[in-house]
Amino acid sequence: MMNLSRWKVIAVVLSAIFGVLFTLPNLLPADVRDSLPGFMPKQTLNLGLDLQGGSHLLLEVDTAALKRERLTNLVEDTRTTLREAQIPFAELREVNGEVSVLINDPAQANTAVNKLRASVAGVAPGAPGGREISISNDGGGRIRLSLSQDAMTAEAGRAVDQSIEILRRRIDELGTKEPTIVRQGVDRIVVQAPGESDPQRLRDVIGQTAKLTFQMVDESVSLEEAAAGRVPPGSELLPSEDGYTSMVLVKKRALVTGEMLTDAQQSFDQQSGQPVVSFRFNSQGARRFGEATAVNIGKRFAIVLDGKVISAPVIQSAITGGSGQISGSFTPQSANDLAILLRAGALPAPLKVEQQSTVGAELGADAVKAGVISLAIGGVAIIIFIILAYGLFGVFAAIALVVNVLLILGIMSFTQATLTFPGIAGLILTLAVAVDANVLIYERIRDEAHAGRSPISALEHGYSRALVSILDANITSAISALIMFQFGSGPIRGFAWTLLIGVVTSVFTAVVITQVLIGLWFRVKRPKALPIV
Amino acid sequence: MWPLIRILPREFHFNFVRLAPYAAILSALLIAGSGVSFFTKGLNLGIDFIGGSMIEVQTKGPADIAKLRATMMQVGGEDAQVQQMGAANGAVLRFRTAEGVSPVDGAERIKTELSKEFPGITFKKVEVVGPKVSGELMQGGFMALGVAVFLMLLYIWFRFQLQFGLGAVVGVFHDVLLTLGMLSLTHLEFSMTSIAALLTVIGYSMNEKVITFDRLRENLRKYKTAPLADVINRSENERLSRTLITGSTAILALSGAVFFGGPVLLPLVITMVFGIVVGTYSSIYVALPIILLWGVKRGDEPAEPLKPQAAR
Numbered sequence: 001m002m003n004l005s006r007w008k009v010i011a012v013v014l015s016a017i018f019g020v021l022f023t024l025p026n027l028l029p030a031d032v033r034d035s036l037p038g039f040m041p042k043q044t045l046n047l048g049l050d051l052q053g054g055s056h057l058l059l060e061v062d063t064a065a066l067k068r069e070r071l072t073n074l075v076e077d078t079r080t081t082l083r084e085a086q087i088p089f090a091e092l093r094e095v096n097g098e099v100s101v102l103i104n105d106p107a108q109a110n111t112a113v114n115k116l117r118a119s120v121a122g123v124a125p126g127a128p129g130g131r132e133i134s135i136s137n138d139g140g141g142r143i144r145l146s147l148s149q150d151a152m153t154a155e156a157g158r159a160v161d162q163s164i165e166i167l168r169r170r171i172d173e174l175g176t177k178e179p180t181i182v183r184q185g186v187d188r189i190v191v192q193a194p195g196e197s198d199p200q201r202l203r204d205v206i207g208q209t210a211k212l213t214f215q216m217v218d219e220s221v222s223l224e225e226a227a228a229g230r231v232p233p234g235s236e237l238l239p240s241e242d243g244y245t246s247m248v249l250v251k252k253r254a255l256v257t258g259e260m261l262t263d264a265q266q267s268f269d270q271q272s273g274q275p276v277v278s279f280r281f282n283s284q285g286a287r288r289f290g291e292a293t294a295v296n297i298g299k300r301f302a303i304v305l306d307g308k309v310i311s312a313p314v315i316q317s318a319i320t321g322g323s324g325q326i327s328g329s330f331t332p333q334s335a336n337d338l339a340i341l342l343r344a345g346a347l348p349a350p351l352k353v354e355q356q357s358t359v360g361a362e363l364g365a366d367a368v369k370a371g372v373i374s375l376a377i378g379g380v381a382i383i384i385f386i387i388l389a390y391g392l393f394g395v396f397a398a399i400a401l402v403v404n405v406l407l408i409l410g411i412m413s414f415t416q417a418t419l420t421f422p423g424i425a426g427l428i429l430t431l432a433v434a435v436d437a438n439v440l441i442y443e444r445i446r447d448e449a450h451a452g453r454s455p456i457s458a459l460e461h462g463y464s465r466a467l468v469s470i471l472d473a474n475i476t477s478a479i480s481a482l483i484m485f486q487f488g489s490g491p492i493r494g495f496a497w498t499l500l501i502g503v504v505t506s507v508f509t510a511v512v513i514t515q516v517l518i519g520l521w522f523r524v525k526r527p528k529a530l531p532i533v
Numbered sequence: 534m535w536p537l538i539r540i541l542p543r544e545f546h547f548n549f550v551r552l553a554p555y556a557a558i559l560s561a562l563l564i565a566g567s568g569v570s571f572f573t574k575g576l577n578l579g580i581d582f583i584g585g586s587m588i589e590v591q592t593k594g595p596a597d598i599a600k601l602r603a604t605m606m607q608v609g610g611e612d613a614q615v616q617q618m619g620a621a622n623g624a625v626l627r628f629r630t631a632e633g634v635s636p637v638d639g640a641e642r643i644k645t646e647l648s649k650e651f652p653g654i655t656f657k658k659v660e661v662v663g664p665k666v667s668g669e670l671m672q673g674g675f676m677a678l679g680v681a682v683f684l685m686l687l688y689i690w691f692r693f694q695l696q697f698g699l700g701a702v703v704g705v706f707h708d709v710l711l712t713l714g715m716l717s718l719t720h721l722e723f724s725m726t727s728i729a730a731l732l733t734v735i736g737y738s739m740n741e742k743v744i745t746f747d748r749l750r751e752n753l754r755k756y757k758t759a760p761l762a763d764v765i766n767r768s769e770n771e772r773l774s775r776t777l778i779t780g781s782t783a784i785l786a787l788s789g790a791v792f793f794g795g796p797v798l799l800p801l802v803i804t805m806v807f808g809i810v811v812g813t814y815s816s817i818y819v820a821l822p823i824i825l826l827w828g829v830k831r832g833d834e835p836a837e838p839l840k841p842q843a844a845r
Binding site: 050058060200203352353354355356357358359360362363366367370371373374375376377378379381382385386387388389390391392393394421422424425426428429431432433435436439440442443446447450465468469472473474475476477479480481483484486487488492495496499531532533 | 535536537538539543544589635637640641655656657658659660661662663665666673674676677680681684685688689692725726728729730732733735736737739740743744747748751771772774775778779781782783785786787788789790792793794795797798801802805
């Protein structure tokens with residue numbers, strides 16, 4: 001055990017070099033770091049949001065809303081199909097997550113089912129292994145259409161992927177530094193944005209579905225009548241933010257939708273100087289909008305965003321150029337944000353914020369300071385104590401401890417693992433447990449020497465006997481760290497990772513480094529007695 | 534007399550086992566006390582586990598806690614708690630949002646109102662946890678504790694004998710119960726970080742037990758005919774200097790964090806320090822007595838120390 005094999009010495013030297021090299025960038029100021037030659041590592045510790053400030057959001061895709069929307073569409077599709085087939089029907093509505101319709105003449109029910117199968121079930125081709133929509137007929141003219149669970153799950157999955165893509169486009173345009181947007185579980189998305197100075201804006205950009213439609217204003221009844229409950233079929237009363245009325249009655253059918261936009265930019269109105277969002281339609285949108293405005297001159301249309309009317313201008317002339325502008329009560333920034341949302345596209349389903357955590361950069365800096373002071377005091381206290389207790393051997397243990405810290409920080413910088421505030425406490429405890437390995441070895445050496453062994457034999461047995469306990473003890477620690485990593489989230493994962501790296505480096509430094517140092521010392525001094533006995 | 538280790542006597546002759554009955558009474562009383570505190574006072578659950586919002590603010594002048602409280606009452610944070618924190622101009626607000634309102638929107642509204650009432654106020658930290666997530670976090674946290682203890686039991690069973698594993702697990706449960714009792718009594722916040730601290734306590738405590746058992750197993754092989762109680766006493770006396778040095782190192786290491794870690798680290802560090810003390814104690818006075826009461830199989834273990842030995 002005490003013979004200094006070459007690989008051990010090499011491993012010790014290499015690890016010390018690695019530790020210094022990869023920890024170094026953290027200690028240098030940024031400009032020095034940038035001017036380092038290319039082969040030098042430049043990565044610094046990846047500080048958690050609690051240390052550098054930033055926002056963490058856990059979002060859930062509202063799959064229930066997705067299903068509701070699918071059902072509403074299914075009702076409309078069924079209506080259209082049956083009308084086109086000229087099959088009279090009644091009681092078309094959603095019941096318990098299904099669409100139910102009564103065919104007036106039960107003899108026509110089979111024809112109706114076939115028609116529906118051809119059109120409705122074909123609207124979205126079924127996922128492999130089954131139809132998306134199953135259609136049943138009870139013989140009495142009642143037809144039920146239901147969405148299969150598999151199809152909904154697949155659709156929710158697609159919606160999450162699509163949402164991630166759209167969120168990334170939106171957040172990138174805000175100029176946020178290195179955002180991470182990842183899926184968590186089935187229907188959740190984690191957004192992390194370090195250093196975002198304005199979490200409110202981030203949330204605004206994420207929180208809006210940004211579903212834009214252009215709909216005609218229904219002026220067949222007055223607003224008062226509509227508010228009293230006489231809303232004509234095919235129309236709906238929507239809240240308005242245009243600054244004139246609190247509600248606007250609009251026709252349900254959308255003339256043009258946000259998907260038909262090709263570009264949106266913030267600009268200023270040439271006459272009023274107010275901030276507006278100017279946009280451009282694709283060819284389909286331009287044609288539809290041109291036709292609709294040509295026949296409706298003098299009437300009003302509403303620009304509806306996420307179920308709210310933002311403005312309802314009067315059509316002065318046919319708009320055929322394929323571009324236009326949205327005016328409303330905008331500030332330049334809110335107009336710009338809306339333009340970003342429109343460019344990135346609408347989310348397939350609303351996102352609910354389930355968890356939010358925002359840490360100011362200043363608080364993060366305080367935490368770093370507190371962490372560094374705690375770590376320094378803890379480290380120095382251990383070193384003083386161990387040197388007082390074990391003298392020269394304590395110095396060896398202290399050297400191993402310093403290399404241990406360098407290795408942990410180096411590996412964390414190298415792997416870009418996140419160091420969190422609780423992780424610093426984990427690091428401190430790791431150091432204490434690392435020293436425990438040395439204490440175990442040294443106490444064992446003392447026992448063996450007291451039992452009458454020669455120094456070299458005591459060293460030999462001390463290391464080999466203590467190693468068993470050290471490994472057992474550290475494997476149990478590693479188990480708890482792995483569990484934390486598996487079940488924990490955010491800061492806890494960082495904590496667990498710090499512990500896990502620490503377990504590995506501690507065993508190496510406390511056992512191998514001290515062994516090499518003591519071995520070298522022994523070779524040079526050939527002592528008759530050990531200093532700790 | 535430097536190094537100081539030489540001051541320690543070469544051999545200790547302390548009768549650990551004789552004190553075991555008293556320790557058992559002490560442990561029982563402490564556990565009962567923890568239980569009473571746990572069920573009467575309960576844990577001060579953080580928003581991680583019960584959902585809700587927390588805002589850390591800094592006001593321009595010294596924080597007017599009464600006015601903050603009054604404002605919170607007005608703007609509808611349900612069961613709002615306002616506490617001074619850190620410097621004189623710092624405060625932390627905890628509240629829940631009325632049902633039916635998105636908690637995130639609720640927190641935003643309160644921020645807006647506070648900005649109106651207290652010009653120059655800054656929000657250093659805002660945390661909002663929805664009820665759905667908090668339930669899952671709680672479940673995940675306790676699941677982690679359970680799985681960790683179970684896996685360690687398996688490992689110790691594999692490395693030693695079953696009664697060692699059970700002794701260790703009972704010891705760890707003892708530590709967890711006392712730590713929960715301490716958290717309940719001191720009313721320190723119990724958050725996801727506390728689960729991490731508990732897991733660390735479990736890790737440290739297991740560590741202690743493994744080291745205790747290791748020496749015991751070795752001595753059981755060495756002194757095949759000596760009574761178990763004597764072997765236990767002998768092992769603990771041999772180990773005593775290490776126990777003292779490691780325990781003090783660990784507590785010394787955390788001392789910096791106790792005084793300078795600030796309010797975030799404090800609950801974590803206090804839990805760890807408490808766990809170190811309790812874990813060391815329970816290795817000697819919970820895990821070993823259980824083995825003593827149960828007895829161990831002796832003489833059928835081969836004398837090769839390095840091979841893992843499964844229980845038979």
